[in-house]
Amino acid sequence: MGSRVRTLAEATPDTRDRYVDLLRVVSLGTVVLGHWLMAAVTADGVGNLLAVVPELQLLTWALQIMPVFFFVGGFSHALSYRSLRRRHPADDGVSLYAAFLRARLRRLLRPTMVFVLVWGVAALLVQLLGGGGGLTGVSLRLVTQPLWFIGIYLAMVAFTPPLLRLHERYGWGAFGALVAGAVLVDVLRFALGVPFVEFLNFAFVWLAVHQLGFLRADGRLRLPSALAATGLAGAALLVAAGPYPLSMVGMPGEKVSNMAPPTLALLCHGLWLVGAVELLRAPGARLVARPRVWRTVVAANGVAMTAFLWHLTAMLGVYGALLAAGVTLPEPASAAWWAQTPLRIAAAALLTAVLVAVFRGFEQPSPAPVRPGSGPLAALGITLCLFGVLGLSMVGFAGLLDGRTATLVAVPVSAPAAVAMALAGWWLVERSGFAVRRDEG
Template identity: 70%
Template sequence: MGNSVAALAAATPTGRDRYVDLLRVASLGTVVLGHWLMAAVTPQGMGNLLAVVPALQPLTWLLQVMPVFFLVGGFSHALSYRSLARRHPDRSVYAAFLRARLRRLLRPTLVFVLVWTAAAGALQLAGGGGGLTGAALRMITQPLWFIGIYLAMVALTPPLLRLHERHGWGAFAALAAAAAAVDLLRFAAGVPYVEFLNFAFVWLAVHQLGFLRADGRLTRPGLLAGLGLAGAVLLVAFGPYPLSMVGMPGEKVSNMAPPTLALLAHGIWLTGAVQLLARPAAGLLRRPRVWRGVVAANGIAMTGFLWHLTAMLGVYAAQLGLGLALPEPASAAWWAQVPPRLLAALALTGVLVAVFRRYETPGLPRSGPATGPAPATGPATATGPARATGTGSGSGSGAGSAPRAALGAALCLFGVLGLSMTGLGGLFEGRTAVLVAVPVTAPVAIGMVLSGWLLVERWAGSGTVRLRG
């Protein structure tokens, strides 16, 4: 891996926006650290440190950085799709774009799901799956919601990019207004199930900010950060929104599930904040050693994210198995265990990444780094540095394959979201969760993911395409 990373880093184009690669790694890393810190595990069950110590909830305004990842996604998707469309102006490239984008995301996710499904099934057939083990099986798939939302962003990139190119900030404003309307219907009119629409409106609005960044239109980041922060503070202070920007057990209203207008305001201020840090970060990233670290981390980031909760649960299981006490969360003894527990979780995550990283990066491209989006220092042009290579040939590039690719993406989206809600406990008991007003079980959700993968990977066409970014 070392030589490959060194080669990728050395081949980096001089104009590449390295900061975007850093944001991708840093956002996922912050989420992982937050999950490790917030887990409040006792022999009786699992809780959330933020519920035990509510005074820590303001920290979520710094640790809830998923909006940054979706911002980077919008930036990357805009450049990649435009690059592919420029190379093949005479054909539909939707299926090729979707297949290339989803491949790296779905391959490690499917491996994670299948491994954990087999383990959960074996445990439950052996009579286990209750108590703390059952809680772990229900919780282990929760982070998959992020992958489901990201799948939707990929699938909707072409039409939303066209709206962006026609209306610019107006397209973002329309999505933000739709998110506000949903919350108004939810809280003022009590319309049932309408809140689920904000899984689309809120996150796609943040994704749209990535399009604006790709075109160099986030020109006043200080103003953006100030407006977003002021909006979030006012909404939390005077609206029906909780202080925490992450979900809390037992709360009647969550800013996360479904996302709210307050979370969108939070995403806006984070967008401005990270833009303000772009210039100092650029100097740091020109150092070869720092850049090699970012390249290496990007190559394993998704695998690390998928398996980080497994590592955390493994550490707690080892404590219990060795007869070591699990102190009361937030006690002095609990805080004393935090540093060694984090180091142990990091080490175990490293082992899991070493085992499963091959599914995230099954093969290295023959030219140039593929760890992140190509640069955009201003409006994208036909001669810009974003490039796609590959033939794009075969039925996978034809217009007829686009509906199959879209259907496959939709099945993957709803399957992954359903699995994030059901967990893997009660596999043989028909345990259900409500996904947009429809009850779904874990086996059904897994079947949807596998069917969607086959549609995208096999039946949406055999063309090959390589996207840079």
């Protein structure tokens, strides 16, 4: 592993924007650390530290850093699709679309599907044996929640080709149209009470942040300080005067969440964060130019998705071991709880490292030729994956044998149906390039 990382690090071309890779690692690492810190676990279940200590919700304005990951995704997707177009100038957009999806999704879907299958089998065995109560039942419900991020990222990959064309034609105008869509949705939702319209902001808000990555790829984010100030002022004004909560992450029992579905306040938060990380670009680039730092970033990027998928499993495993050993968990936010926090996080990090060592090979599939293929097949595949993964993030594996469902937009979905859609979609994305490879011999 070490020699491979060193080889990859030394082979990095000078033209690569290493700061983007650093942002990818830092953003996912911050999300993982935030989940470990916010979990307020007791013998009765799992709560949220931000609900126990509401004053800490202000920290989400810095630590809810997922918009940065989606911004980096937009930058990377623009470069990847343009590179594919240059290598296959004679191919039509439909076949290039299939090639782009397969190229971008191989490292994402394979570890995700392994995670889904492992937890699905474990949940089935637990429930067949009559278990599923207490912390085990909570775990079966919670471990899939981070899959919402995978679902949103799938949508971003799927929309990259058409939105990149709009960006290349209209520039900031394409971004402005997405922002206008987010504004209209919130007006219809909060001022006029139009039902279900709020779910459109899963697209408008996150794709607007993603579109900023396109602008960065073209060197058009020239005033990051203005972007950061506008976003921060906008978020503060909306929270102070509107129906938007202070927390930029979801809170249990709240009537309005800035996250699910996303709101205009969260979009402003994303603008603030993108502007902030762009202001740090020069010192960040100098930091990651150091050979040792760059090797660390390369190593982390190689296992980042695996660590993200399994980090809640590790955290819940640590709490489960403590309860099984008869350790009394202190009251969340008490002095004893805070004193124990570094040890719990260290234990969760260690167990995550073990899980990464077991499953990291699935994040590095054998390379396959990226060639144009069946666009409709790829589009159907990614659509099924999107709904399957999002559905599973909502319903979890608890009640797997009882027909438990959760509502995805307006449609009830069960865990078996979600798993079937995700696996079928993955298979279709993989199959989308097969016919072309056979024709080419």
